[in-house]
Amino acid sequence: EAQVTQNPRYLITVTGKKLTVTCSQNMNHEYMSWYRQDPGLGLRQIYYSMNVEVTDKGDVPEGYKVSRKEKRNFPLILESPSPNQTSLYFCASSSGPANTEAFFGQGTRLTVV
Amino acid sequence: RKEVEQDPGPFNVPEGATVAFNCTYSNSASQSFFWYRQDCRKEPKLLMSVYSSGNEDGRFTAQLNRASQYISLLIRDSKLSDSATYLCVVNPQGSNYQLIWGAGTKLIIKP
Numbered sequence: 001e002a003q004v005t006q007n008p009r010y011l012i013t014v015t016g017k018k019l020t021v022t023c024s025q026n027m028n029h030e031y032m033s034w035y036r037q038d039p040g041l042g043l044r045q046i047y048y049s050m051n052v053e054v055t056d057k058g059d060v061p062e063g064y065k066v067s068r069k070e071k072r073n074f075p076l077i078l079e080s081p082s083p084n085q086t087s088l089y090f091c092a093s094s095s096g097p098a099n100t101e102a103f104f105g106q107g108t109r110l111t112v113v
Numbered sequence: 114r115k116e117v118e119q120d121p122g123p124f125n126v127p128e129g130a131t132v133a134f135n136c137t138y139s140n141s142a143s144q145s146f147f148w149y150r151q152d153c154r155k156e157p158k159l160l161m162s163v164y165s166s167g168n169e170d171g172r173f174t175a176q177l178n179r180a181s182q183y184i185s186l187l188i189r190d191s192k193l194s195d196s197a198t199y200l201c202v203v204n205p206q207g208s209n210y211q212l213i214w215g216a217g218t219k220l221i222i223k224p
Contacts, residue, residue, distance in 0.1 A: 031210070042117060042200070042214030043157070050210065058211070090156060097209035099145040104156035 002027045006091050006105035013081055013112055021076045021108050023091030031094045032074040033058070033102070034066060036087040043090065049074055050097075081112040116140060117203050119215040126191055127223055133187040134218045136201030145204035146184045148175055150197045151217065157200055160186075188220075196222045 004025045013019055025032065033048040035058075045058030049068040063085055065077040074093075078085060091105040119136045126132045138146075146163035161168055163175040163184045174187040188195055201215035 033210075035214075037154075040121070040216055042216045043212075044214070045211065048210050056210070088154060098204040098212050101159045102157075102212070104158070106156050107154070 002103070004091055004093050004103050004105040006089075006108050008108060009106060010109050011111070013110070015082055015112055016080050019078050019081060019110075021078075021089060021091075021110070023074045023076065023105055024072050025074075025091075025093040025103070026072065027093060027095070027103065028071065029093035029095050029103075030071070031097060031100075032068070033092045034064070034074070034076045035090045035092065036060065036085075037090060037107075038087050046076070046089075081110075083112045086110060086112050115215075116205075116213045117201055117215040119199075119201050119218045121216060121218060123219040123221050125221050125223060128191060128193060130191050131187065131189050132191055132220065133185055134199065134220075135183045135185045136215050136218075137181075137183045138201075138203045138213070139182070140203070140205045140213075141179075141182060142206035143203045144206050146175075146177055147202040147212075148173075148184075148186050149200040149202055151200055152197045160199070191222045193222050193224060196220060 034046040035043040047066040049055040089108045092102040094100045094102045148160040149157040150160045151157045168175045172189045176185045198217040198219045200217045203213045
């Protein structure tokens with residue numbers, strides 16, 4: 001089954017404790033992105049990747065890091081989480097650039113206290 | 114002004130009715146347009162792309178009005194299962210990788 005898998009689905013952590021949210025896709029997609037979704041706001045892109053070892057900042061990259069060492073995996077790293085990073089996070093992949101269908105993971109609900 | 118604006122709703126509509134909502138965008142050179150559907154804070158899923166000539170898929174019709182810079186979504190014969198949040202998405206000109214997402218319009222279909 002074609003899918004994008006994120007882990008964990010839910011996470012409560014404390015300020016400053018490094019964490020990683022994993023994302024894996026089995027569709028051989030080149031393009032992957034991370035978004036955050038907050039009430040009253042549209043999805044905002046954090047980082048995106050066009051291929052292995054090629055990443056770039058989205059609209060809200062501050063406080064986040066990513067890596068793309070393999071085509072299927074695109075982890076999101078919060079080196080020192082803060083409460084303003086409490087949000088719902090989605091990983092997405094697509095076969096082409098922005099004008100092609102994006103497939104999303106089930107989301108990670110992160111709370112930083 | 115937000116780049117992509119939607120009426121947050123909720124739109125409360127009786128089952129079987131027709132409902133329509135719009136989405137306005139600020140970048141007149143935007144190239145691609147989409148409607149995604151999101152259920153109860155689950156992941157968004159593509160509903161349909163919006164072409165210059167319009168697009169129809171069963172009970173759903175999407176239209177693009179470039180002159181007034183909005184896209185619309187029409188749902189005919191609404192079903193209970195249509196209850197969801199509908200997200201308007203725009204790809205600005207000059208960006209291969211960026212999508213601008215609206216905050217969504219919540220639709221509630223009542224029996």
